[in-house]
Amino acid sequence: MRWIWIDKFTEFTSRQSATAVKNVTSAEEHLHDLYPAFPIVPHSLIIEGMAQTAGILVGDEKNFQEKVILAKIGKASFHRLVRPGETLVFKAKIEQFSDQGAAISGTVDSGSDSVAQIELMFSHIDKNYSGVQFPEHNFVFTEQFTELLKAFRIDSNIPLQ
Numbered sequence: 001m002r003w004i005w006i007d008k009f010t011e012f013t014s015r016q017s018a019t020a021v022k023n024v025t026s027a028e029e030h031l032h033d034l035y036p037a038f039p040i041v042p043h044s045l046i047i048e049g050m051a052q053t054a055g056i057l058v059g060d061e062k063n064f065q066e067k068v069i070l071a072k073i074g075k076a077s078f079h080r081l082v083r084p085g086e087t088l089v090f091k092a093k094i095e096q097f098s099d100q101g102a103a104i105s106g107t108v109d110s111g112s113d114s115v116a117q118i119e120l121m122f123s124h125i126d127k128n129y130s131g132v133q134f135p136e137h138n139f140v141f142t143e144q145f146t147e148l149l150k151a152f153r154i155d156s157n158i159p160l161q
Helices: 043-061 143-153
Strands: 008-013 017-023 068-078 087-097 101-110 113-124
Touching: 008 043, 008 143, 017 043, 043 068, 043 087, 043 101, 043 113, 043 143, 068 101
Parallel strands: none
Antiparallel strands: 008 017, 017 087, 068 113, 087 101, 101 113
């Protein structure tokens, strides 16, 4: 199952950095799994939000022509729990980019609080797995993901008539 963990981009500078937000709501059933009486955002989903934010930034570098996957979580330091009603702000920055992949550093905040610092490595699988046959279509960057960036670029204010 594919799903989007970020709601929208608020900043996006190709080849440099991206900022995305996620509004956490009580309606998200998976938040109640760990402690039903005390819903929290699991750290793995905070990493997923950063991976989606940074992965789109890395994919944009080559116009989404290459399949990009999360290859390694270099570091993930968490400072506090996140509960429903909060807004997470994911800030990703490209530290290094090559034909083989990219290194990203990122922060996750909620309000004025630091939630996490995360370092990720991404791999361009078309370049790094020579001889392995992948589908021709880009199964990583589906329309769901690219629509997030497209909405940011066209300033998605939609007037009612």
